[in-house]
Amino acid sequence: MNILSLGFNYLKILTFCLFLVSIPAQAQDDLANVVILATGGTIAGSGKSSTASASYEPATVGVDALIEAVPELVELANIRGEQVFQIPSQDYTNERLMQLGRRVSELVKSDDVDGIVVTHGTDTMEETGYFLNLVINTDKPIVMVGAMRPGTAISADGALNLFNGVALAASESSRGKGVLITLNDEIHTSRDASKSINIRTNAFVSPWGTLGMVVERKAYWFRAPVKRHTSGSEFNIDSIDELANVQVVYAHGNMDDSVYREHQRNGAVAIIHAGTGNGSVTSHIKPTVIDISKSGIHVIRSSRVMQGGFVIRNASEQDDENRWVVSHDLNPQKARILAAVALTQPRSVEELQRIFWEY
Numbered sequence: 001m002n003i004l005s006l007g008f009n010y011l012k013i014l015t016f017c018l019f020l021v022s023i024p025a026q027a028q029d030d031l032a033n034v035v036i037l038a039t040g041g042t043i044a045g046s047g048k049s050s051t052a053s054a055s056y057e058p059a060t061v062g063v064d065a066l067i068e069a070v071p072e073l074v075e076l077a078n079i080r081g082e083q084v085f086q087i088p089s090q091d092y093t094n095e096r097l098m099q100l101g102r103r104v105s106e107l108v109k110s111d112d113v114d115g116i117v118v119t120h121g122t123d124t125m126e127e128t129g130y131f132l133n134l135v136i137n138t139d140k141p142i143v144m145v146g147a148m149r150p151g152t153a154i155s156a157d158g159a160l161n162l163f164n165g166v167a168l169a170a171s172e173s174s175r176g177k178g179v180l181i182t183l184n185d186e187i188h189t190s191r192d193a194s195k196s197i198n199i200r201t202n203a204f205v206s207p208w209g210t211l212g213m214v215v216e217r218k219a220y221w222f223r224a225p226v227k228r229h230t231s232g233s234e235f236n237i238d239s240i241d242e243l244a245n246v247q248v249v250y251a252h253g254n255m256d257d258s259v260y261r262e263h264q265r266n267g268a269v270a271i272i273h274a275g276t277g278n279g280s281v282t283s284h285i286k287p288t289v290i291d292i293s294k295s296g297i298h299v300i301r302s303s304r305v306m307q308g309g310f311v312i313r314n315a316s317e318q319d320d321e322n323r324w325v326v327s328h329d330l331n332p333q334k335a336r337i338l339a340a341v342a343l344t345q346p347r348s349v350e351e352l353q354r355i356f357w358e359y
Contacts, residue, residue: 032114032170034077035107036162038063039085039100041121043158045150053153054199058088058121061151066119069151070159076217077115077170089121089128089146094243094340097131101237108138115141115169119162122146122195122203124333125181129190131337133179133229134359135237141174142230144181144190148201157184157201164214173219177211178229187212189225191359194331196306207308207329228358235341244343246336248272250304251281257288263297270298270339274332279303279311293323298343298352302327302335313353325353 038044040059044066047056063081073079084100100118107113120128129144136142145165147158164182168174179190184202192206212221228234247263249255251274263271271292275281279301281289293299301317301324303309311326313319319326327335335356342355 032077034115034169036081036117038083038119040087043147046152047150050154053149056150059086076166089124108140117143117165117169126194129179133190135235139176139231141169142179143169167217186210243340244269246270246339248332251275257285272300272332272335274304300325302332328356
């Protein structure tokens with residue numbers, strides 16, 4: 001074979017290789033643009049050994065490493081990542097909620113962002129997700145993902161959860177459904193979901209059922225959220241400077257009123273009473289709770305029941321007479337989030353109760 005023939009064959013091979021390289025680049029134009037906002041948690045954790053699934057250090061792995069660990073993400077969307085925080089989720093303050101919320105609000109306004117995934121510790125994921133569900137005015141998908149086991153464990157669940165989260169955020173079928181939570185292949189609305197156990201991958205439950213499942217990158221939907229959220233919300237983070245001071249008091253039979261009085265002195269505008277059963281108020285502290293509400297602090301009765309604590313107004317307690325609000329089916333931690341958002345401006349008892357019915 002002469003030099004000319006060798007050169008011609010080499011040129012053909014080079015042209016073919018360049019063609020192969022160009023195929024993925026062209027295909028990317030048809031994919032959704034998804035931003036992954038990393039905030040820490042177990043999904044970014046690491047343990048000392050592959051068998052350490054419950055003892056590990058959270059929030060040690062950065063967003064770039066999270067993305068690199070799941071190379072299949074490029075098949076789902078055009079991905080870029082940002083490290084917003086690197087913290088365990090129990091360290092979320094109101095200020096950090098606001099910081100994350102403002103960044104999400106900025107991103108969803110961008111034409112080159114089709115969906116957002118927030119990686120988050122599972123301990124307070126339900127609260128952050130519900131907060132975003134209330135204050136981000138968009139129909140673009142926002143998906144919360146986390147893990148129950150660190151990526152170093154042989155039973156790690158974070159990679160698949162992240163893959164499923166990106167699949168949801170990139171899917172047109174996820175639009176208009178509010179902020180979602182996906183772990184263990186399940187799709188939850190952040191409004192309903194709560195963490196029910198801390199050592200299993202099926203940690204999140206919704207008392208009224210999941211919205212659907214993710215199976216091999218495809219979302220299958222079985223119901224839709226009906227409570228107000230995101231694009232249908234009257235709240236907007238762009239008009240909120242800071243969240244209201246709302247505190248939670250966990251009730252039990254032998255409690256005293258000292259925690260109530262301390263929150264009153266510290267300027268709480270509302271107190272969530274995490275009561276037994278139907279949000280009941282222990283009889284010997286009832287005079288204090290009534291006095292608290294008369295002083296102008298909203299008292300909101302919630303239930304400490306783990307799943308499905310449904311508080312009925314004027315059942316077992318005289319809510320109308322005492323000027324109390326009931327949390328409907330929101331657990332204490334989510335009731336705190338809603339009250340902290342709603343009470344960024346003064347509300348009557350009637351107006352606040354209307355909000356709890358609708359959200």
